[in-house]
Amino acid sequence: MQSTLRDTNADLAPLGVMHLRYIEMFQAILQAGTLTDAASLLNISQPAATKLLKQAERRLGFPLFVRLKGQWHLTPEGRLLQGQMERIFEELRDLQRLVSNIARADKYPLRAISTPTLANAIVPKSLARLRQTLGQTSIELSTQHSPEMLKSIILREADVGITLQELSHPDIRCEHLCEGPLVLIAPKDTWSRTAAVQPISIDSLANSTLLGITRADQLGRQLQAYLEQLDPPARISTWVQTYQIAKDIVCSGEGLALVDPFTAVSAGAELQTRVVEPIMNINLYAVYRAEGPLNSVQKAFVQSVKTIATELIGFLRNRERRLHSVQ
Amino acid sequence: MQSTLRDTNADLAPLGVMHLRYIEMFQAILQAGTLTDAASLLNISQPAATKLLKQAERRLGFPLFVRLKGQWHLTPEGRLLQGQMERIFEELRDLQRLVSNIARADKYPLRAISTPTLANAIVPKSLARLRQTLGQTSIELSTQHSPEMLKSIILREADVGITLQELSHPDIRCEHLCEGPLVLIAPKDTWSRTAAVQPISIDSLANSTLLGITRADQLGRQLQAYLEQLDPPARISTWVQTYQIAKDIVCSGEGLALVDPFTAVSAGAELQTRVVEPIMNINLYAVYRAEGPLNSVQKAFVQSVKTIATELIGFLRNRERRLHSVQ
DNA sequence: CGGTGCGTATAACCCATCGTTATGCACTCG
DNA sequence: CGAGTGCATAACGATGGGTTATACGCACCG
Numbered sequence: 001m002q003s004t005l006r007d008t009n010a011d012l013a014p015l016g017v018m019h020l021r022y023i024e025m026f027q028a029i030l031q032a033g034t035l036t037d038a039a040s041l042l043n044i045s046q047p048a049a050t051k052l053l054k055q056a057e058r059r060l061g062f063p064l065f066v067r068l069k070g071q072w073h074l075t076p077e078g079r080l081l082q083g084q085m086e087r088i089f090e091e092l093r094d095l096q097r098l099v100s101n102i103a104r105a106d107k108y109p110l111r112a113i114s115t116p117t118l119a120n121a122i123v124p125k126s127l128a129r130l131r132q133t134l135g136q137t138s139i140e141l142s143t144q145h146s147p148e149m150l151k152s153i154i155l156r157e158a159d160v161g162i163t164l165q166e167l168s169h170p171d172i173r174c175e176h177l178c179e180g181p182l183v184l185i186a187p188k189d190t191w192s193r194t195a196a197v198q199p200i201s202i203d204s205l206a207n208s209t210l211l212g213i214t215r216a217d218q219l220g221r222q223l224q225a226y227l228e229q230l231d232p233p234a235r236i237s238t239w240v241q242t243y244q245i246a247k248d249i250v251c252s253g254e255g256l257a258l259v260d261p262f263t264a265v266s267a268g269a270e271l272q273t274r275v276v277e278p279i280m281n282i283n284l285y286a287v288y289r290a291e292g293p294l295n296s297v298q299k300a301f302v303q304s305v306k307t308i309a310t311e312l313i314g315f316l317r318n319r320e321r322r323l324h325s326v327q
Numbered sequence: 328m329q330s331t332l333r334d335t336n337a338d339l340a341p342l343g344v345m346h347l348r349y350i351e352m353f354q355a356i357l358q359a360g361t362l363t364d365a366a367s368l369l370n371i372s373q374p375a376a377t378k379l380l381k382q383a384e385r386r387l388g389f390p391l392f393v394r395l396k397g398q399w400h401l402t403p404e405g406r407l408l409q410g411q412m413e414r415i416f417e418e419l420r421d422l423q424r425l426v427s428n429i430a431r432a433d434k435y436p437l438r439a440i441s442t443p444t445l446a447n448a449i450v451p452k453s454l455a456r457l458r459q460t461l462g463q464t465s466i467e468l469s470t471q472h473s474p475e476m477l478k479s480i481i482l483r484e485a486d487v488g489i490t491l492q493e494l495s496h497p498d499i500r501c502e503h504l505c506e507g508p509l510v511l512i513a514p515k516d517t518w519s520r521t522a523a524v525q526p527i528s529i530d531s532l533a534n535s536t537l538l539g540i541t542r543a544d545q546l547g548r549q550l551q552a553y554l555e556q557l558d559p560p561a562r563i564s565t566w567v568q569t570y571q572i573a574k575d576i577v578c579s580g581e582g583l584a585l586v587d588p589f590t591a592v593s594a595g596a597e598l599q600t601r602v603v604e605p606i607m608n609i610n611l612y613a614v615y616r617a618e619g620p621l622n623s624v625q626k627a628f629v630q631s632v633k634t635i636a637t638e639l640i641g642f643l644r645n646r647e648r649r650l651h652s653v654q
Numbered sequence: 655c656g657g658t659g660c661g662t663a664t665a666a667c668c669c670a671t672c673g674t675t676a677t678g679c680a681c682t683c684g
Numbered sequence: 685c686g687a688g689t690g691c692a693t694a695a696c697g698a699t700g701g702g703t704t705a706t707a708c709g710c711a712c713c714g
Binding site: 017018019020060061062077080081084085087088091092094095096098099100102103104156 | 389
């Protein structure tokens with residue numbers, strides 16, 4: 001019926017109809033710069049790309065690109081569509097992620113995600129402990145910085161996130177697990193045995209060589225502001241993205257750094273740690289979708305992280321207390 | 328190459344791949360409630376719809392719907408995708424609109440859009456006057472209420488909008504054309520010759536039978552609030568959506584109404600109009616995309632609307648002035 | 655100024671997809 | 685329990701999107 005109708009006026013192809021493929025093509029050309037490369041981005045041959053573009057322009061009723069001196073340039077019409085196209089493309093990619101994560105959700109009772117820092121500190125300990133009780137259940141762990149973590153959880157790439165940053169989103173619950181003091185780390189043998197277990201005043205960092213953490217989160221900014229107002233300000237010549245990297249550099253003797261207590265305490269014997277005074281608290285959070293309850297594995301994981309984190313913090317505090325009781 | 332690869336493991340169809348068609352199917356089923364009806368929404372046969380749905384669910388890796396007692400119900404997974412699907416669907420429809428409007432943009436130097444009210448009042452007069460100077464140029468006029476008008480202009484369904492409501496949007500310019508007083512309209516012979524050209528106090532409307540305008544815009548709300556605080560409040564039993572409809576009803580003798588001056592003055596001899604005191608000003612705006620300059624036809628149109636509107640308002644005012652000078 | 659080569663268009667062909675009609679089947683409901 | 689609605693299956697055809705092979709335009713360069 002429809003096909004016969006189409007047969008009668010054969011050349012009257014559906015006009016002005018947008019296809020997903022066209023959007024992909026559009027994006028690919030913009031990204032690749034050449035049709036041939038765009039084709040390989042889409043995993044198709046170059047003639048296919050040519051046909052696709054031609055067809056798109058024929059169907060839409062106007063050209064999207066013009067070719068000048070071997071370059072593809074957007075026509076004004078193309079430029080008009082660009083914004084909308086990009087948005088749809090993005091949303092579609094999100095949808096794709098969501099779909100594929102739903103499909104494999106049941107295979108993994110726990111897909112954990114943490115910031116890189118914590119992935120090196122407490123999370124593995126926690127997973128190791130869980131593993132003993134779980135046998136061969138499949139578990140995933142990935143790392144993302146906080147903003148991406150949020151998206152991953154919403155798109156169901158992960159179920160539970162562990163982070164130092166409080167995340168706020170309507171569909172997300174952010175559970176506070178524990179808190180601990182900001183600590184200063186240094187290569188071993190920097191301080192004497194007795195000094196090493198005492199708090200250190202943040203003011204005494206004036207004029208010392210610190211590693212800076214280039215974090216955009218609230219704690220990072222707060223710290224930076226604080227350090228800058230010291231007199232003289234602490235000299236910061238090396239900037240790193242995460243506490244963990246800072247730790248590694250400190251280990252190799254390049255300076256001191258202010259880090260979260262979890263990174264510090266998991267460092268072991270290679271470096272010394274001192275709580276900074278006045279105490280600035282760092283919080284640890286578990287983040288998950290508010291929509292449904294956690295399953296038993298996920299609950300156990302959160303609980304286990306909480307326990308381990310608390311133990312680690314306790315270790316830091318106890319060290320001090322031991323000292324105080326000696327005094 | 329790719330096809331040969333596909334041939335080797337034939338049943339391993341691309342998994343987790345979202346197609347536009349699936350989204351349309353999804354939406355259609357939700358809307359229609361039955362596969363057969365969904366099929367006709369998509370202009371395909373029922374078996375095609377069945378296959379499409381099955382294929383979608385097979386490719387995605389999980390069912391989207393379950394059939395219970397002859398009803399299609401979303402699965403939890405389906406519900407998860409619903410939001411995202413709807414958003415993409417919407418955006419795609421917008422893109423479609425944009426595309427088809429771009430394709431036909433050059434055929435129409437002026438595609439005007441106005442609120443229904445003004446489409447009956449000043450806009451036709453203006454177009455008629457323009458027509459004399461333009462010859463056979465094609466012009467389009469459509470009507471939309473203000474929120475839809477904004478969207479139409481952005482999606483290039485229209486070039487210039489005429490409205491009583493000030494619209495604000497980053498990509499839109501809103502040009503003030505003129506202002507005029509709120510007026511009360513009544514069936515002819517309601518007032519005496521001399522009374523009819525005098526302003527009428529809004530307080531004197533207390534206890535009278537008015538037509539209400541159910542407008543969500545700022546003026547509508549303002550008016551309603553004002554009328555309600557009269558003592559006793561004006562009785563409003565009939566609510567209509569536009570000034571224009573109110574006018575028609577007033578003409579048929581069903582009551583009085585407060586309307587914009589343009590509607591009032593274009594009514595002709597069938598009804599009487601009196602300016603309301605204290606004067607509440609109604610503004611007339613032309614709305615167009617900020618991005619590019621108007622072409623000559625569009626400019627002429629805006630100018631012409633402005634001129635005519637000003638003339639009409641002038642007529643209302645002059646009537647009073649004549650009276651005052653007589654006094 | 656005429657090779658050289660990259661990138662694009664065209665040609666000929668293939669097959670998976672998506673559509674069709676015809677028909678059988680299940681389940682709801684009177 | 686029979687009728688009827690709505691879904692699934694079967695068999696089949698046209699189209700579109702993909703392929704390879706090849707010709708063409710054009711910038712670049714010796």
